Amino acid sequence: MRRVVVAGLAAVLWWLLAVPGAWAAVVTRAPGVPGDLKAVEVTFTGDGGLVMHGTVLSPARGGGARPRPGIVLIHGAGTGTPRTKLMGEAVEFARRGLSVLVYDKRSVGYSLFERSYAQLAGDALGAVAALREQPGVDPAKVGVWGLSEGGWVAPMAAARSRDVAFVVLVGANSQQPLLQQAWAVHAGLRAAGVRGRLVDGTEPDLYRVLADGELFPEPYYDPAPTIAAVRQPVLAVWGVHDLLTPARESSAGFAEALRRGGNDHLTVRYFADADHAAHRTPDRGVTRLPELAPGYADLVGSWVTDVTSGRPPVSGTSGPAPVQAVPTVPVPPVDWWEAADVQAGALVVMLAGFAAYPLAALARRVRGRSRRPVSAAARLLSAGGLTVVLGSFGYVMYAVMTGAKLGSPGPLVAGRPVVWLALQALAVACVVATAVTGLAWWRGRAGVTAGERVRLAALTAGGLVLVPWGLYWGLLLPGL
Incomplete structure (x- = not known):
């Protein structure tokens, strides 16, 4: 039942998890390869036996008889993401002397409601095995690079296999996925000037309900134990203007987890004027330009060369401090009274009660049996209740x-969106209308027919449920 009733919330994840309409069966070949590089099309077996397709880019000349290091690129969130999305990184890394395998991400077993980081790590290890077999690649010098969601996957692949020689992370998170996503939206709304209960309570509570309704996959995955199990050298990169990852907290979490596991080989680098993917940004992280941040590709090339040549990586942190305007927002699992099933039940009662009142009146009018309502407040409660429930649902979806x-x-007025303030005022009016309608019904009960009693009972039930529901979502807290 919860999937059917709450599935409307899926639109949120559809946008936020950046799911493109791609299919695993579609093979995306590399676009025109620069003349200083060569490309080889490869297939390999991913987790569960899925056949996957990729491209290996390597320098066209040079290197002599010395095998090159290799690096496998792991995508961020999105089902069936084509390899072309990371071709810019692949080209730049290959120009720094690496053989780079970039592949089309799976859509089988990966969707809006379903994903497994362990499965994605299996895909990455399949790519590592394929790159280790390529001519000119030193099989002992192949590592992984993970962007965003790939920052949860790459450490898992490294912890599972010693075939992974090193780990490079970009825009990675050391927090739970639900915490990271709630923070990103919370920070975005606060940057737009929003204050109060809508951003500090309603928004994170929405994500908690989404997780409880199984509309947010792997919400409470804890990456810390996996990170602590990584023994390979790690290079972690963040753009100073990363608006999708709490960079300060993430870097501290990686350092702490690696230290707890006895791994001191962590190099952290922040890049100025760079966004979540370490691309250049002209507007503090909102727009991503095609170009990588100056020095980023050079760093990856030199760091990988040093690590795979037996030279210990330079551990420590460098670069300008990242801009993280607000701390993360706690998103613990819901209690029983705020669970997705309870929320769905409340929506059903309210929508049914508010909508049944005008529909019954319309049916009576068609049959020529219309009659005056027990109170004009009943009409206000019906129309206002529908507006509050549907309007607040729609506005919160839009805001998120x-x-x-x-x-x-x-x-905004004093940090409160005008639309939200209007919905709050209407919600208060609906509570008053519920009381007035109930009182009028009681006073005129002798003249109320059985059918009218049913209609009024459904309407007032919707109004009564609106009270705790409105308090929970902040609609009946006008000052917040």
């Missing part, structure tokens, strides 16, 4: 969908 990177909440 546009909240990542930079929120678009509309006009």
